[in-house]
């Protein structure tokens with residue numbers, strides 16, 4: 001369904017209500033936690049709010065509407081969102097007209113919805129991940145009815161309708177997230193995503209292609225396709241196009257751009273996909289393939305549906321087809337029942353594959369998931385100690401991998417000033433590595449494409465000079 005069609009009644013109503021309430025354009029402050037999918041949702045929420053008459057502010061204190069888009073993947077992210085919400089109480093006291101909304105994965109969980117309802121009475125409204133496209137209606141209700149609203153429906157009640165042509169506000173004109181599908185069917189036992197984002201729904205290929213073409217025509221040169229498991233793309237569509245079919249069509253578009261994707265589940269990543277990356281014109285030489293654990297016993301308990309051997313075979317194939325590709329992964333440390341032997345098997349996967357980087361997380365118990373009720377939860381001290389060893393090992397491997405790049409000239413997308421030194425540019429290589437190089441008075445701008453010769457390398461950053 002089209003955005004205007006879906007919201008035609010409420011877009012005009014919300015716009016005129018906003019004009020009635022405010023003498024000048026009201027200000028929106030939006031804060032986003034979590035993954036790229038949440039970032040992409042916030043870009044849509046911001047786009048819709050600007051379309052309704054808001055302007056953006058970076059200062060909470062100036063805002064007329066504050067939205068907190070939350071994550072539920074780890075407890076830490078939820079506690080952080082609740083603590084941010086707690087700090088808004090005094091703003092509401094100073095400015096009673098301020099409207100506060102909390103959305104995203106955290107509030108899609110019944111117990112968190114109840115928490116906010118009862119412990120945060122100054123929060124005006126909540127809305128779940130499956131109601132984002134209803135934003136004009138939800139906002140209109142909040143602006144007209146003098147009561148709190150809890151717009152959270154389960155995915156059984158609301159099937160997570162997909163809406164096209166939604167206004168999107170992108171911070172950068174050079175890089176973009178494009179969702180290709182929503183939801184997940186995999187039910188990994190530690191993960192709350194299938195409960196808070198519902199079952200897999202793929203966007204029509206024609207809609208994705210038209211969005212990508214529009215971005216490229218507008219000068220975008222780095223596009224990341226998003227989905228919880230992009231390899232499942234198309235299974236629910238007529239004629240069941242595959243993810244590789246989608247990539248092939250995108251690759252035919254003319255222009256100077258690179259395509260990335262995330263996330264790919266190892267059980268569904270095919271050799272056809274690996275081969276296509278090698279033959280394509282536009283695919284970035286980067287493959288993020290979350291292994292989570294190197295132990296078959298733990299992989300089974302996680303319901304991951306692949307073995308350590310199958311994973312290593314796939315990585316071997318990727319490296320054979322693309323010797324220069326950057327392989328990265330996710331690891332969960334301290335899954336229930338993880339023994340020292342299991343953990344050693346995870347470390348040995350790091351040694352064997354030699355990933356460029358690893359996103360590692362201590363297991364976080366998520367209410368309602370199968371792993372939450374498993375025996376043998378690992379204590380925090382053990383998780384911390386194992387995490388320390390994993391990070392030390394990966395630091396060495398990343399440094400060794402990066403050292404091999406010294407002397408090469410690589411293609412880089414400029415991101416902006418280095419945080420550490422305003423006289424230095426920070427950029428990203430096509431493999432996704434962070435690179436710093438001196439400005440030397442040369443004017444560049446974010447998103448610009450340059451070549452940099454690598455002179456020095458550390459575990460997380462490489463350094464070079466403009467060619």
Ligand code: SF4
Nearest residue numbers: 184186187188191193
């Ligand atoms: S594939 Fe597993 S980890 Fe990824 S979103 Fe789905 S359930 Fe969660």
